[in-house]
Amino acid sequence: MRGFLIIGNKAFTKPFRLNDLPGAGRIDILCRCVAQSLFISHGIRKDVEVYLLLLGEPDPPKAIKIVGKTVKRMSPDERNIAGHLRKALGVKVNKNWKEVSSGVYVARKCLKDLLEELSAYYEIYYLREDGKDIRDLAKEMENPLFVLGDHIGVKKEDEEIVISYAREIISVSKLSLQADQCIVIVHYELDRLQI
């Protein structure tokens, strides 16, 4: 399994307008991260789970989980994925995952709760520009889950939590890339070792 957790610092936690995804706390970034985590050409990576942590107004925190093995009727364009997220944000939440549509879940979870849950079955890696080169570490990874920030990055207090759960801080480029680009590179380096 491979997992990705993307932190949307300002991502709206209520249904938003599909015609202005950047204006919804940069939901567009989260959509692209979902697409790059799950999709290959004409198919979905069945062995991937994506977790989004939405911390924007008016009702944070909310977490959304998308499971490659069971997700249906999702396509890689931003608007389609945004439609799934929008639907999940319209549902009443509690601490337990609630399935909104096939393979898409929503819950009330903070970063610490989420990482506590995920670290039971994933090795947590934190992606940051100054980390160790993924190319040196990829071969040691088993069931890795990668934590990434959005355009704002990861706030200091959140970073402390992530690091407390992380096996390593890793880097995919000396350039500052967009989160979805980092996800493509992570897949690429891991794929090269497996196929």
Next chain:
Amino acid sequence: MRGFLIIGNKAFTKPFRLNDLPGAGRIDILCRCVAQSLFISHGIRKDVEVYLLLLGEPDPPKAIKIVGKTVKRMSPDERNIAGHLRKALGVKVNKNWKEVSSGVYVARKCLKDLLEELSAYYEIYYLREDGKDIRDLAKEMENPLFVLGDHIGVKKEDEEIVISYAREIISVSKLSLQADQCIVIVHYELDRLQI
């Protein structure tokens, strides 16, 4: 310089609805290719040019050029990029590039005309799954331009034209990836050699 040429086999050649980019001959794919070619976190790659060849109805072929050095008011979300393309498709075209907005050009060009023009200052590489591993060839590349197909790939007759101009056929993965993912990997391998 780095260049990318993406062939949109069915991409509409007239202004389309921004609310249905997949329905416009998969303009969404072209938008993601533009985004991944040009954008890094909080910035644009000034040394990149993107060329789109649109072959869909009702008025093919049309080519759009986007120049990283001069493009303005573009952001990486699909809808924003689609707005730029839409504007370009509303302009009367002839064989010469016409600047529609800063850094965005449109012209009536077929694949052969476009490659003839581009091969004067770029080394052409054709991206195909069964090509040579980019990791072995990246260090030899100078001013490379990469030709990619959309979800349909590159039609046989077009492929013959591309290969006649190509220095090599290269591959970025044994998996069949989406065109925009291939672009991220190309940048990644070239970046690693330069920074």
